[in-house]
Amino acid sequence: MGNAADSNEITRQYFDSILLETRYLDADLPSTDLTLYQEHFATPIMTAALSHLHGICEGAMTEIAKGAHLAGAVHWVGMGEDDELEDILATGARTVKIIKPHADDSVIFHKIEHAIAHHAFAVGMDIDHCFNGNGGYDNVYGLPMHSKSTKEIAAYAKAASVPFIIKGVLSAQDAMKCIEAGARGIVVSHHHGIMNYAVPPLMILPDIVKAVDGQIPIFVDCGIASGMDVFKALALGATAVCVGRELMEPLKEGNVGVTRRINAMNLELMSCMARTGAHSLSDIDPSVIHYRNFL
Numbered sequence: 001m002g003n004a005a006d007s008n009e010i011t012r013q014y015f016d017s018i019l020l021e022t023r024y025l026d027a028d029l030p031s032t033d034l035t036l037y038q039e040h041f042a043t044p045i046m047t048a049a050l051s052h053l054h055g056i057c058e059g060a061m062t063e064i065a066k067g068a069h070l071a072g073a074v075h076w077v078g079m080g081e082d083d084e085l086e087d088i089l090a091t092g093a094r095t096v097k098i099i100k101p102h103a104d105d106s107v108i109f110h111k112i113e114h115a116i117a118h119h120a121f122a123v124g125m126d127i128d129h130c131f132n133g134n135g136g137y138d139n140v141y142g143l144p145m146h147s148k149s150t151k152e153i154a155a156y157a158k159a160a161s162v163p164f165i166i167k168g169v170l171s172a173q174d175a176m177k178c179i180e181a182g183a184r185g186i187v188v189s190h191h192h193g194i195m196n197y198a199v200p201p202l203m204i205l206p207d208i209v210k211a212v213d214g215q216i217p218i219f220v221d222c223g224i225a226s227g228m229d230v231f232k233a234l235a236l237g238a239t240a241v242c243v244g245r246e247l248m249e250p251l252k253e254g255n256v257g258v259t260r261r262i263n264a265m266n267l268e269l270m271s272c273m274a275r276t277g278a279h280s281l282s283d284i285d286p287s288v289i290h291y292r293n294f295l
């Protein structure tokens, strides 16, 4: 029996409600090259901001970074100590460091400075990790969290000489506030179901795309498990996507497993692009999308 309130289940159902038409005439094998913040990548499939992967394989946090790097993908990382981040960045992976919304601002400013000093590709914050489910502020591994104001985000973005990205946007209102604060990207996400009955990222994405109007890249995560899912997110306006839990099983094999899974998803994305007449990521046409409302 499923759980009707579970945002992960609702999100899966929404992915599966999206159907695609095909466009074979004048179609050809596509390129999935992505240019992001003036750098070039082989795929729009990125690894999600993960943390605490101990036990999955030896050195899992660096193995996933290597796996992303070998696939020509952007790597993201979540909370963790400074030395762990240094090891990750030493792999050469182009890494986005997501910092928690710590109650203590000095921790945030330190982590921004530290990540940039060690050549992070970008930095950011998962703003959705501020509250717990019991009417209070969250406490993550003993560290107190707090909600953030647009003004505070603006101060973090100003302190960062690399793009500052806000993760955990699930409304056009927050998206507009992120732009106002100087964020250079947003991740449309419900943080794998941090709240029940959260709107699926792909359901709210068109509203956010309309509000953002091309001003900054829009990334999407939550429940992406195939190249078809990636295609659907891109068709609805995402610049690129992050994949987390789908990489946990492949990560048992270390970086090889991660690279293999990203490459396999990318090939599936390419097939889908080919069959819908998209020669490049920018050709992906939202008008191929239909919704399964015949049941």
Ligand SMILES: Cc1cc2nc3c(=O)[nH]c(=O)nc-3n(C[C@H](O)[C@H](O)[C@H](O)COP(=O)(O)O)c2cc1C
Residues within 6 Å of the ligand: 048, 049, 050, 051, 052, 053, 077, 078, 079, 098, 126, 167, 189, 190, 191, 192, 221, 222, 223, 224, 242, 243, 244, 245, 246
């Ligand atoms: C083990 C694990 C650790 C995570 N740690 C973080 C984190 O530190 N910071 C963060 O912003 N998100 C974190 N996330 C959330 C992911 O970045 C992502 O938003 C979420 O898992 C949804 O993507 P998925 O469905 O592809 O896993 C974590 C997820 C998992 C599974």
